[in-house]
Amino acid sequence: MRERRKSSGWALAVSCMLALAASGCSSGGNPAADSGTGGKSTADSGGANGKPLQMQIFGGLYNEMPDMNNAFWSEWQKRLNVKLDANWVPSGDVITKLDLILSSGDIPEVIAYPNQGLTVSMINAVRNGAFWDLTPFLGDMSQYPNLKNNTPPNWQKFLAVDGKTYALPRSRSLIDNTVNIRKDWLDKLNIPVPTTLDEYRSALKAIANGDPDGNGKKDTMGIVGINEGVSPFEAGFGAFAPHYDSDGGLIWHELTDEYTSLVEYFRGMYAEGSLPKEYATMKRTQMEEAIGTGKAATYIRSTRYQYDFELQAKKVQPDAKIMALPPLKGPGGYAADLSTGVNGGIFISKKVPEAKVKQMLAYFEATASQEMTDFGYSGVEGVHYKVVDGQKVPTDLSVKEVNTTSLGAGVFAYVKWGKVDNPGAPKEYIEQKRKEVADYEKVGVYNIFTWLISDKWVDIWPKYSNEWESMKTKAIVGQISMDEYKAYVSKLNNMPEFKQAYKEFAKAYSYYK
Numbered sequence: 001m002r003e004r005r006k007s008s009g010w011a012l013a014v015s016c017m018l019a020l021a022a023s024g025c026s027s028g029g030n031p032a033a034d035s036g037t038g039g040k041s042t043a044d045s046g047g048a049n050g051k052p053l054q055m056q057i058f059g060g061l062y063n064e065m066p067d068m069n070n071a072f073w074s075e076w077q078k079r080l081n082v083k084l085d086a087n088w089v090p091s092g093d094v095i096t097k098l099d100l101i102l103s104s105g106d107i108p109e110v111i112a113y114p115n116q117g118l119t120v121s122m123i124n125a126v127r128n129g130a131f132w133d134l135t136p137f138l139g140d141m142s143q144y145p146n147l148k149n150n151t152p153p154n155w156q157k158f159l160a161v162d163g164k165t166y167a168l169p170r171s172r173s174l175i176d177n178t179v180n181i182r183k184d185w186l187d188k189l190n191i192p193v194p195t196t197l198d199e200y201r202s203a204l205k206a207i208a209n210g211d212p213d214g215n216g217k218k219d220t221m222g223i224v225g226i227n228e229g230v231s232p233f234e235a236g237f238g239a240f241a242p243h244y245d246s247d248g249g250l251i252w253h254e255l256t257d258e259y260t261s262l263v264e265y266f267r268g269m270y271a272e273g274s275l276p277k278e279y280a281t282m283k284r285t286q287m288e289e290a291i292g293t294g295k296a297a298t299y300i301r302s303t304r305y306q307y308d309f310e311l312q313a314k315k316v317q318p319d320a321k322i323m324a325l326p327p328l329k330g331p332g333g334y335a336a337d338l339s340t341g342v343n344g345g346i347f348i349s350k351k352v353p354e355a356k357v358k359q360m361l362a363y364f365e366a367t368a369s370q371e372m373t374d375f376g377y378s379g380v381e382g383v384h385y386k387v388v389d390g391q392k393v394p395t396d397l398s399v400k401e402v403n404t405t406s407l408g409a410g411v412f413a414y415v416k417w418g419k420v421d422n423p424g425a426p427k428e429y430i431e432q433k434r435k436e437v438a439d440y441e442k443v444g445v446y447n448i449f450t451w452l453i454s455d456k457w458v459d460i461w462p463k464y465s466n467e468w469e470s471m472k473t474k475a476i477v478g479q480i481s482m483d484e485y486k487a488y489v490s491k492l493n494n495m496p497e498f499k500q501a502y503k504e505f506a507k508a509y510s511y512y513k
Contacts, residue, residue, distance in 0.1 A: 052083040053359050058101070059112035061088035062404035063308075071383050072401040076409070079372070082363055084409060092228075092284025095119060102130065109352050110360070112170065112408050113344040117450035118161070120458050126161045131347040132357055135165045144361070146368035150413035152341025157512065158451045159345045167345025168364050168411050173418040175440045176339040179232050180306055182297045182313075183323040185212035193323075197236050197330040201265070204274040207297045213317060222274030223298040224287040226266060227473075231337040231447060232300065237262040238332020240447045242509065245493065249502025250509055252457070253449055254468070255489050258332050263485065266476045280473045294320060303437055304404070307422035307429060324436040327443050336444035340451065341414055367410030376407055377415065377423055384423075391427050399424035448512070454504035460497045468492070 066073060068086060077083060087108060089097045094114055101107060102125045111131075113122060125131065141148035147168065152158075155169035179200065186193060186203065189210045194200040204222030212220055226233075234240055239258040243251045253259060269275050276282065282290075291299035292312030299309065306322045313320035327334035346364060348357055366372060378385055384398040394402075402423045412418075420437055421430050468488075475485035492498055 052081050054083050056085045056109040058087045058108040059408035060091040060094040060114045062091050107349045111347040126166050131166050133164050144365045150368050152414050155342045158340045158342045167347045169342040170344045171412045171414045172343035174338045176419040178303045178324040178437050180324050183321040184319045197328045205272040208273045221276045221296040224290045224296045225299050232335040235337040235445050236330025236335030240445050250505035303420045304422045307425040334443040336440045338444035364411050373413040394424045452508045454501045457501035
């Protein structure tokens with residue numbers, strides 16, 4: 001009954017707020033004057049009539065395809081007086097699909113962009129007028145107290161394009177990806193828990209060649225997923241620190257000497273059998289299958305996934321245990337990268353009428369409230385969790401319905417452990433995982449290129465990125481020598497257009513120091 005009363009009162013507040021947003025009493029044509037305040041959203045074209053806001057949204061799918069009429073989503077839409085037409089795309093395909101959508105011009109009303117740094121195609125779409133400039137709507141943020149007070153600091157800086165705000169933040173925790181490993185395999189093979197990147201490499205070599213699953217075959221992979229992203233390792237090798245060329249230009253992190261050293265590190269791991277032969281062509285579903293079926297020791301994703309992968313592995317290996325390693329010491333720092341707290345942004349298509357933009361902003365303002373954030377991470381009391389001794393204990397339904405995908409339709413308040421805690425995990429597991437990753441925030445670093453923009457880079461990098469990716473792969477698998485790879489990188493860095501881009505990066509970075 002408590003949840004029902006809370007839900008009813010919340011929905012009433014939302015309806016009132018959206019009615020204000022929809023009424024649109026214009027003040028001198030400034031859309032900021034009527035952008036709605038701290039509640040939720042109602043109505044598609046005439047919010048004052050109490051009908052649910054109809055909203056298309058494109059976002060990433062990180063779990064099983066949800067039933068939008070299940071207990072979680074039904075309550076979400078009821079509380080916010082909204083009807084979502086969601087297009088959830090598997091996370092491994094979401095950027096490719098988004099590029100196709102942007103090129104077609106048939107853009108959904110809302111794009112929940114999933115990554116910290118904008119792709120070149122996304123930046124170009126913004127500049128070509130595909131999305132609303134939200135700057136005049138938001139104004140001084142006084143009409144949006146949740147967006148102003150509950151979200152990560154400096155989110156507008158991290159999402160800005162040409163100094164303007166085109167997106168609302170997808171608030172996430174600073175600690176996100178952490179290097180993990182099968183702890184039970186370390187124990188079985190008498191391998192100490194690694195504390196450095198060199199020790200980690202040695203541990204993977206021993207695992208990949210040590211038959212930890214006992215099936216008598218050399219079929220265990222050390223690490224999968226380095227073709228998706230290697231941000232913790234970049235941090236450990238120092239590639240995220242600012243590196244300047246002789247002209248004072250800020251070198252792209254993947255073309256630094258430090259990143260080249262990381263390529264050599266992976267080359268060694270490949271030669272030792274720690275990387276699967278097909279690593280470069282593996283899809284995300286294959287990587288998830290490898291870690292979830294006990295075929296891989298490491299797959300780096302958001303820390304909260306470690307519980308899900310462990311549960312899957314236990315079905316075939318009952319003793320499976322995945323631990324987050326402490327920040328591993330590397331030659332250039334620790335293998336610990338931090339999110340800006342802004343894991344992508346929520347963009348509103350320019351095809352949406354101005355009046356509806358205001359209703360949508362009211363909806364997203366409401367999703368940044370603490371109440372909706374608690375709901376987003378925990379679900380409905382009595383359905384997705386029970387309170388036992390003051391603690392939320394998840395039900396079996398929670399694992400299925402309250403997950404990463406269920407965070408895809410809102411802004412949410414900043415939650416320190418949001419990318420660490422798994423809502424389906426028991427209290428003891430969550431507490432242990434927090435201990436394992438606590439030091440990441442102390443020694444972690446940011447990738448500054450997630451928010452720096454260079455016009456020249458946007459123009460030239462698409463012409464070379466695939467070629468560079470191919471050369472990197474060839475270097476890792478031994479098809480070319482490291483000297484050949486270094487010569488290729490040097491050639492790029494000395495091209496006039498690259499030097500110009502680096503000067504633009506340096507100028508952009510000077511504003512954020």
